[in-house]
Amino acid sequence: MDRAFSLLGHRMQASQTPTLVPLAFAANGTKNVIPEASQISITPGAASLNDGFPPLTFTPIAAGGVPPAGADFNGVLNLITASIRWAHGGGTYGYNSTFANDANVGGYPRGALLLRSDKGGMWISQADNNTNNPDTGGANWAPAFMSGVVGAVRNLSMTVSAASASATLTADEIVVSTGLGGQKYVLSSINQTFNGATTGVNGMDTGSIPASSFLGLYEIYNPTTGAKGLLGQSANGVTLPNVYGGANMPAGYTASSLLCIVSTTAASLINICTVRDRKTSVALVSMFSTSTTSASPTIVNNLAVPLNAKICSGVMQIGNSATASVSMSLFGSVGGAGAQTLASTLNASSVATPFNNLELTVGQRAFYSASSSSGSPTFVASVSSWEI
Structure with a gap:
């Protein structure tokens, strides 16, 4: 039980936030810049990222060894804690060509996140060994954390x-x-x-x-x-x-x-x-006016709306100079889907009704069919709004 309790106490939990680092170690102290390459043949006993502290610093002084330098210790801890401080402050990193092309790095890994150069978003790497620059259109990068749909x-x-x-x-x-x-x-x-x-x-x-x-x-x-x-x-x-x-x-x-x-x-x-x-409403503008009947959907140029319009609404009207059964249907496609129909028995009169959200499958194109049992019919459609 004691061992289990001890192990449980070392598990990471939300209440165990480490102390934040407000200042890099030895920020104002004496320190050496720790180079990447080995210093063995350059400065005896000098630390490097390649060797750490070299073998000479583990050799007794009496046998010709060299003690590690305090400035190197400060330099190592400063290098590490500077990155920790940046992370604690919420800082992220942008693309760095020198880092990406370093032989010990070999490019960013797949899934790496980099801050965009304009500081307005992030890039995510789509491949390992990625040395390309995302800010100049380099391959194998994609925007990260995209939100919404353009035009929403x-x-x-x-x-x-x-x-x-x-x-x-x-x-x-x-x-x-x-x-x-x-x-x-x-x-x-x-x-x-x-x-x-x-x-x-x-x-x-x-x-x-x-x-x-x-x-x-x-x-x-x-x-x-x-x-x-x-x-x-x-x-x-x-x-x-x-x-x-x-x-x-x-x-x-x-x-x-x-x-x-x-x-x-x-x-x-x-x-x-x-x-x-996304909806534009206007005063009624004519889509078409005809006296021609049609048993099947017939195309009409719907120049009352822009080519971008996906749907439109308006008013459809039928009339006749005599007593007759008259009907008209509007369609968004030649296949006749989504019909909106007005039908009535007229006595030398006309009747109108709104049509709503007529889907336009082809830009500035609509279709109609119309019939009349006798007389001289009229078929009219006008647009009052469209959506893009």
Whole structure:
């Protein structure tokens, strides 16, 4: 029982935190710098990382031995306790080429964690004997402790009450990244004003707001300075990437995320809209209007939404100049999945109903089918919002 109790007393437990080292041993005392290479043929009796204290210091003085130097003892303990002090202070290490390429090291092992050069995150080694520099894109390193999905937002809000070149965007949190699968950053307390009449941070990446088209807004981040802001990019006829991929990112800004895409006027202004998280709401804009019936899903160009739109919502309407049974269905794909249908018997009248979250499997494409038992039918769909 006594032996078992004694062994139990030496097990590591949360209550057994060692004394923290506030100062390296002999920080202000006499000490030698302990070299890595053997000093046997250089300084008799000098300690080194290779030999420790050499055999001469174990030889009696009468037989020609040399006593170990007190400064070497201080140097050894200083070297060790300096690292312990750094660890006790929560310090971590960045990439060091000299250390990595030292013959006694041979590179960082798989699973090694290094502090990024911008001090904003960590790298994890994916291989043994890794001498590559992760801060310059070296192979076999990956970001460690990534959090969130790029573009994720919390309580993002932007309102444009009248067509304007500027808009103020706020958010509690936004996740930006250096690339898909890259280093993530969670930014908080966002309150920024975009001005499309300028270029650079909080302006366009280049040029001006596109006319009668779409404009994407990115959150951009400089990990070195902590600066953040908005960056506009034309979404005219293109699908914008989730991480800014243009050639005009402001210097030092290496992380970004696409926040929203808004429509623009013929005068190159942002249209009246509200943005909530990833959803943009606008005044009703026509998707299509036709009198053509179709028994199977027929493609229509949905230019009312940007190419990035994954879903859209709005209003669908059917009408007829005579008494007739009329129906129309909207689909997000030619296969007819996710149908949203409006059907009614009309007497020289029309009827409308909302459609919600129509999934768009192809950018700016929707599909419809329609029927009418007689008369002159009309089939109309308009968009009021989209999500990216």
